[in-house]
Amino acid sequence: MHFAFISDTFDSIRTGIAGGRNRQAGHAYEPGPVREKRILLLSVSAGAGHIRAAEAIRAYADMRAPGIKAAHIDVMDFVPAAFRKIYSNFYITLVTRFPVLWGFLYRTMNSATPDSMTEKIRQGIQRLSTKRLMKEIALADPDLIICTHFLPAEILASLTRDKALRCPVWVQVTDFDLHRMWVHDGMAGYFSANEEVAFRMRSQGIAPQSIHVTGIPVMPAFAQILDRAQCARELGIDPRRMTFLLMGGGAGIGKLDEMAEQLLAMNADFQLLVLAGKNEKLLHSLRSLSRRFPGRLIPQGYTTRIERLMACADVAITKPGGLTASECLAIGLPMIVHSPIPGQEERNADFLLEQGVALKASDAETLEYRIRFLIDSPAKLADMRRKAKALGHPFAARNVIDTVLRNN
Numbered sequence: 001m002h003f004a005f006i007s008d009t010f011d012s013i014r015t016g017i018a019g020g021r022n023r024q025a026g027h028a029y030e031p032g033p034v035r036e037k038r039i040l041l042l043s044v045s046a047g048a049g050h051i052r053a054a055e056a057i058r059a060y061a062d063m064r065a066p067g068i069k070a071a072h073i074d075v076m077d078f079v080p081a082a083f084r085k086i087y088s089n090f091y092i093t094l095v096t097r098f099p100v101l102w103g104f105l106y107r108t109m110n111s112a113t114p115d116s117m118t119e120k121i122r123q124g125i126q127r128l129s130t131k132r133l134m135k136e137i138a139l140a141d142p143d144l145i146i147c148t149h150f151l152p153a154e155i156l157a158s159l160t161r162d163k164a165l166r167c168p169v170w171v172q173v174t175d176f177d178l179h180r181m182w183v184h185d186g187m188a189g190y191f192s193a194n195e196e197v198a199f200r201m202r203s204q205g206i207a208p209q210s211i212h213v214t215g216i217p218v219m220p221a222f223a224q225i226l227d228r229a230q231c232a233r234e235l236g237i238d239p240r241r242m243t244f245l246l247m248g249g250g251a252g253i254g255k256l257d258e259m260a261e262q263l264l265a266m267n268a269d270f271q272l273l274v275l276a277g278k279n280e281k282l283l284h285s286l287r288s289l290s291r292r293f294p295g296r297l298i299p300q301g302y303t304t305r306i307e308r309l310m311a312c313a314d315v316a317i318t319k320p321g322g323l324t325a326s327e328c329l330a331i332g333l334p335m336i337v338h339s340p341i342p343g344q345e346e347r348n349a350d351f352l353l354e355q356g357v358a359l360k361a362s363d364a365e366t367l368e369y370r371i372r373f374l375i376d377s378p379a380k381l382a383d384m385r386r387k388a389k390a391l392g393h394p395f396a397a398r399n400v401i402d403t404v405l406r407n408n
Helices: 002-022 049-063 081-097 099-111 117-129 131-140 150-161 195-203 228-235 256-264 280-290 306-312 322-331 344-354 364-375 378-391 396-406
Strands: 037-043 068-074 144-147 169-172 189-192 211-213 243-246 271-277 297-301 315-318 335-338 358-361
Touching: 037 049, 037 131, 037 150, 037 396, 049 068, 049 322, 049 396, 068 131, 081 099, 117 131, 117 150, 131 150, 144 150, 144 396, 150 169, 169 396, 189 195, 189 396, 195 211, 211 396, 228 306, 243 256, 243 306, 256 271, 256 280, 256 364, 271 280, 271 306, 280 297, 306 322, 315 322, 315 364, 322 335, 322 344, 322 378, 335 344, 335 364, 344 358, 358 364, 364 378
Parallel strands: 037 068, 037 144, 144 169, 169 189, 189 211, 243 271, 243 315, 271 297, 315 335, 335 358
Antiparallel strands: none
């Protein structure tokens, strides 16, 4: 019944749209103009990275206008509140308060067989919870769909197999690892972060010709050549002074204001940019702290121009999320990674360490040691910067758009 309903919905809406486009009152039918290509991006707000990847792809799609129309939907806006709390809020609670438990679930789900009873129950709940989403997709009447989260990819794969969805579905993996839940039959193509992820895709049965190594999408601003001196003037800091950008607190090291206070107590000459995001309480605390360290601590609230902060920095101190790491690499910014979430972020951290573009700090003392090491090792820092720039994919989102348009 569910699949028939979705199929009927798509058919009826397509018929209605076509009829509306091709009929004129009082005139016989005449073929209308060729419509613009409609791209629908589907993501999930369980963490910000999936959303940012979708927005990056949409930004490049908009740059291809006329003839291209891209829209972005957060799946969580079209599911029941109970499902949203379980899927999104519960995930955030797990990774922030019970990361070990999340790591166990990550490994368990990765090894589960698709035809197990647990998987069938989970998939059934997903189908029942996304009927409203299916209606929204039908109304959008897309020519193609790109998923930047595994949830919509899994749901649409079942519809594709049952012929209830006729437009091609593409999948953008947003980490330097491949979890089993990303892999589904019937997808038009996959985009991977690197050759290793592409290898893992092939080993899990994805056809080689449908795999495209593009990198993880970042916004167009990360492809610009940014002038450090100009960006530093905008922030009111010294472009010649060593600068660390601190982002993303975690249980492994502590709160950002506490981390900043400890680092600023070091007997070392550097500036510290700290990104508080939308956390007003943290921003207030950092501003109070900055009065004790004039000219050394620069607190920043929410910004849509993170690339300009990165352009001022010599090193980013951050959690190793797939999108944040990709943004740093696109800029050529070395990292000290901390507090990785067990599972995908641990795999991301492993990749970054192996490539020589990051160091890892497991606690506050190690973080201080890493900072002192990089201050005293300019040749090492320059090598990390060179490797980061070589590893970056600032045009990943553009390459995704070019690929789907070339193949559809």
